[in-house]
Amino acid sequence: MNIRIHNTLSGKKELLQPIEEGHVKLYVCGITSYDYCHIGHARSSLAFDMVVRYLRYRGLKVTFVRNFTDIDDKIIARANEQGTSAEELANRFIEEFYTDMDALGVDRPDIEPKATEHIPEMIALIEELVRQDKAYPSGGDVYYVVDSFPEYGKLSGRNIEDMKAGARIAVNEQKRHPMDFVLWKSSKPGEPKWDSPWGPGRPGWHIECSAMSKKYLGETFDIHGGGQDLIFPHHENEIAQSEGANGKKFVNMWIHHGFVTIRDEKMSKSLGNFLTIRDILNNYHPEILRFFIFSTHYRNPLDFSESAMQDATSGLERLYECVAAIDELNEQDTTDHSPSILTDKDGAKLGQLESRFQQAMDNDFNTAQAQGVFFDTVKTLNRIRRQLGVSPSSSDIATLKKSVATLRNLAGIMGLLTEDAKTFLAKRKQEMVAACDIDVETIESLINERIQCRKEKNWARSDEIRDELLAKNIELKDGPDGTTWVVRTT
RNA sequence: GGCGGCGUAGCCAAGUGGCUAAGGCAGUGGUCUGCAAAACCAUUAUUCAUCGGUUCGACUCCGAUCGCCGCCUCCA
Known part of the structure; x- marks a missing residue:
């Protein structure tokens, strides 16, 4: 096996060599649950869903952990706006997240830890950092000493001095060094809080991933993933915390996927170009979204547009059309006597499907x-x-059917071609007719009239009917075998 | 300002120094058809932003220039 993965840490593609032979341990940063998920979250979930499915298909055991950040400033702020508790809000949007994931057909990770359920583990980790003088309490908060970690910046390729020069960091009186980041935050009145050696408070954002990955995957594990925006500061800080506390390499490979853009701009609420997963699924079948997302390599930016989705629709339908047509071939009609029409080249092409994939x-x-x-x-x-021909060779039919089975199996890794082809196409057709200003009965009666006209060679009326329907x-x-019809997609 | 990435046909998009620069959409010609559509076949980049360099050989490596994007503050 020769799986090569681009590692953000080295900036190069590296051979995947699990620490434990044949067993990949993967941690992915999940959502902060305070709102509905958008199409960027969909890309993240789908990308790692694909990664896990592919590694398993290749015979590797995968332990996949993806967390929920269910306590942080945004959650508290949103809960206050809505007059509810942070806990209620976070749990509600975790449920909404599951609704979206199920609609997309994303497999559940093996372990889905929540930050609020791992407070003792986080406190233990912070205490260890304080013990080693790599963190210090200050005014009820606890900060990480960035200067204690000489490799700080190795993931994002920056150094502390450059970042200080960037001067976009607000000055905080509590900190010794402007780049020091918070591990534990003291709570203000009315905020959710947990007891700690430094007084009541809540964990900083980064510490949860260090604590939970350690608990479920160990001090060093194989792959850590997330969106490119997490490289700095989130993942950089995780490395500092974990390697600082454990004295060991934290993660061997870092995978970061690119953004989804709209009109070549990053989605943001202020720009008003924000699309939720359910917005998309209202208009498109989940496999169309999957097809679209996987039409570009995961590290590249991906620009969402109606026309791109239309292309994806055409492409997916092309695959399904091929599958449906071959599904319909009847093995009863074959004969062993007919010679195969497959050329050597055809045979080779079909035989190489899986290895090329x-x-x-x-x-x-x-x-x-x-x-x-x-x-x-296809x-x-x-x-x-x-x-x-009319009586095709049974071996040819068998080859076609076998290729389609392989195609389905492989496409399934991206979550494509998972439906019965005929059903998928019929359903699509039904949905599209519903959007047209005509019903199926009318269409069919017009077609029957036209068949009669064509028999009588009344081309004028025949074409008129065709134009009428086309309109x-x-x-x-x-x-x-007669006349069939489709809904035009342009 | 610092760091990272991208620039391949009308559009989207692969390409792990050397074999014909994948594939999709659109286009053009053909087969089929009463004519079409669909499907199938064929065809569409002497060239990979620009300019230099390394090499027997570069889309692929190195440098510079131009353009676009992201991160540096919460962010998938």
């Missing part, structure tokens, strides 16, 4: 390239299917 995915989970392999295969399958976005297709 693996080659793409082994190379830093290149889903875009893997999708290319799917389409390449092209071959379509061509062969089209060339089949309502219904497109007719005259095939050897």
Whole structure:
């Protein structure tokens, strides 16, 4: 096995070599639960869902931990706005998160720890840092001594002096050094609080991941992931905390995915270009969103637009059309006597489907390239299917069916082609007809009228019917087995 | 200002120094069709932002320039 992953720490692709043979330990930073999830969260969940599925498909055992940040300033502020408790608000949006994840078909991680359920572990870690003089209490808060960790900045490629020069850090009287960051925050009246050796308060944001990853995956583990915006300061601070306290390397490989943009700008509420997962799923099938997200490599920015989603729709339908057509081939109609029409080249192409897929995915989970392999295969399958005679060779049919089974299996790693193809297409068609100004009965009666006209060679009326339907976005297709119709998508 | 990334056909998007620069959408020609559509076949980048350098050989490595984006404050 030769899985190579881009490691943010080194800036290079490195061979995945789990510390424990055959067992990958993965920690991903989950959501802060104070609002509905947006399409960027969807990308994160889907990317790591794909990573885990692929590693398991490759025969590795994966322990996947993804946390919930269920206590922090934003949660407290939002709870106050809504006249509710931080706990109630956080739990409500965790439920909403699960609703979205289930709709997207994202598998649950093995362990989903919540920050509020690991306060003792965090306090223990902070105490250890204080004991080693790598942290100091100050006015009820506890701060990390950035100067105690010479490698501070190694993940994000910056150094303490440069950052001080950046001067975007507000001066805080409590801190000895402006880059020192908070491990424990004293609570103001009315805020949620836990007892600690430094008085009542709550944990700082970064400490939870250090504490929980240590508890569930150990002091050193294989992969830590998240969005690119977490590199600094979140992950940088996690490294400082964990390596400072444990005296060991924290994480071997760091995976960071890119952003989703809208009109080439990062989504933000102030710009009003903010789209939630449920906004998208109201208009698009979850597999279309998955197809779109996996059409670009996970580290690249991904620009959301209606037209990009339309492309994704066309692409996914093309895959499903191919699968549906081959599903429909009847093995009863075959004969062992007919010669195979497969060329050596066709056979080779189909035979290489899985290895080409693996080659793409082994190379830093290149889903875009893997999708290319799917389409390449579909092209071959379509061509062969089209060339089949009335009584095709049973071995050819078997080859087609086997290829489709493989295709489905591999696409399933990205959560694609998971539905029955015929059902998927029929459902799509139904939804689209609903959006048209015409019903199925009318369409079919017009088609029947047209069939009659065509028999009588009344082309004028025949074309008139076709144009009439086309005006309502219904497109007719005259095939050897009669006339079928589709809803036009433009 | 510091750090990181990106710039490949009309659009989207792969490309792990050397074999034909994947694939999708759109376009064009053909097969099919009464004519179409769909499907299938063929075709569409002598060239990878620009300029230099390393090399027998660079889209791929190095440097500079231009343009775009992100992080440096909560952020997927």
